[in-house]
Amino acid sequence: MISNSRHRATYKYHQTWGFWYRPHLYTRVLGPDGAYLLRKNSLGARCDREPDSSPTARCAALIVGCSFAAGDGVSNDVRFSDRLERLDHGLACHNYALSGSGHDQQLLIHRTFAPALRPDVLIVAPVVGCIVRNLAASKVSYDPFTRQLVARAKPYFTLEEGTLRLHNSPVPHAVTAVADAVPSPDRRARLRAALPGWMLTAWRAARLEYRRRLERYLVEYDDPGGGAYRLTHAILRHLLDESSAAHKLLVPLPGREYVTTARRPNYLPLYRDVAAATGAVCVDVLPSFRSSPRAERARFFLPYDGHYSPEGHRVVAETLARALG
Numbered sequence: 001m002i003s004n005s006r007h008r009a010t011y012k013y014h015q016t017w018g019f020w021y022r023p024h025l026y027t028r029v030l031g032p033d034g035a036y037l038l039r040k041n042s043l044g045a046r047c048d049r050e051p052d053s054s055p056t057a058r059c060a061a062l063i064v065g066c067s068f069a070a071g072d073g074v075s076n077d078v079r080f081s082d083r084l085e086r087l088d089h090g091l092a093c094h095n096y097a098l099s100g101s102g103h104d105q106q107l108l109i110h111r112t113f114a115p116a117l118r119p120d121v122l123i124v125a126p127v128v129g130c131i132v133r134n135l136a137a138s139k140v141s142y143d144p145f146t147r148q149l150v151a152r153a154k155p156y157f158t159l160e161e162g163t164l165r166l167h168n169s170p171v172p173h174a175v176t177a178v179a180d181a182v183p184s185p186d187r188r189a190r191l192r193a194a195l196p197g198w199m200l201t202a203w204r205a206a207r208l209e210y211r212r213r214l215e216r217y218l219v220e221y222d223d224p225g226g227g228a229y230r231l232t233h234a235i236l237r238h239l240l241d242e243s244s245a246a247h248k249l250l251v252p253l254p255g256r257e258y259v260t261t262a263r264r265p266n267y268l269p270l271y272r273d274v275a276a277a278t279g280a281v282c283v284d285v286l287p288s289f290r291s292s293p294r295a296e297r298a299r300f301f302l303p304y305d306g307h308y309s310p311e312g313h314r315v316v317a318e319t320l321a322r323a324l325g
Helices: 006-010 080-087 103-117 128-135 187-216 227-242 268-278 286-290 294-300 310-324
Strands: 011-014 018-021 026-031 034-039 059-065 091-095 121-125 138-143 148-153 156-160 163-167 175-180 247-250
Touching (some): 059 080, 059 103, 080 091, 080 310, 103 128, 121 227, 128 156, 128 227, 156 227, 227 247, 247 268, 247 310
Parallel strands (some): 059 121, 121 247
Antiparallel strands (some): 011 018, 148 175
16 A cells, blocks of 8 residues: 555556656655655656667666566665666666556556567566455555545456456546545554563564464465456466567566565466466566575565565566576
8 A cells, every 4th residue: 555645746647557657756755664766757657767768778678567666665776677787788677667556557557668668578577466456446545635545546457258358447537535534553563562561462462463464365376266366367468468579577576475484485376377378487586585594584675664675676686687598
């Protein structure tokens, strides 16, 4: 959930995929883990490059994904897309990932910008949690000006007799209030407040809640016949099939729950199957993260924000560089 004042300052309404970055923006944003820099190009992508700014590059790479690829919490130059470009000096990376997006919005973004960018390399890099976003017709965010939680409409697909049908196109502009007042404090804050008098009880409760959450986390990947699984599979197949790029990488990005624990990567069968069906290469970055001792893996994530830290982006960039050869 986009839960701070960045929404109105950084984003604007977009009729095709709901919201998009404001173009020509270069600003410092204060996030939960400190300030970071945002730079947008003339098309509104969080990218230092313009579509025609790399005529001497060996090849252009288009990156689509969500906030993990867009780089929430870190400045542009430390993201894996920008690091990958520095590792491979002949590669020009165009990052068109959108924070908070699902695969549905990523498909529409690719349809819009790929013809102008004509990438030689397509990197589809969503966080694995995007599977649940594909079922939603709206996205909840916090509006700091009205002090309300609001639902902003988004496009979404349904799978009807094997065919994708697009809804909310164009996307309705109006937002709907879903709750009043400031959101309740997060679990970390509640736990800190409980520690002085009930330290042991709070610690045990937190551990129990965490284990239960892991057991429920992204069970959609365990049901190949389920609606979320089938819809995600279809959307990703369309995205990769529509691309004319010579090289296509499908890169499911694991969140903290998979990296810092021994949780089974139940998402891999879906992404590997899509890659095999479309001629893409599925790049599994989880082993690169897990090559570090478990006690040290928290450094790959921002402490409060939960997205990749500069170290996390470095790991992804180096893994992609090896995959591209």
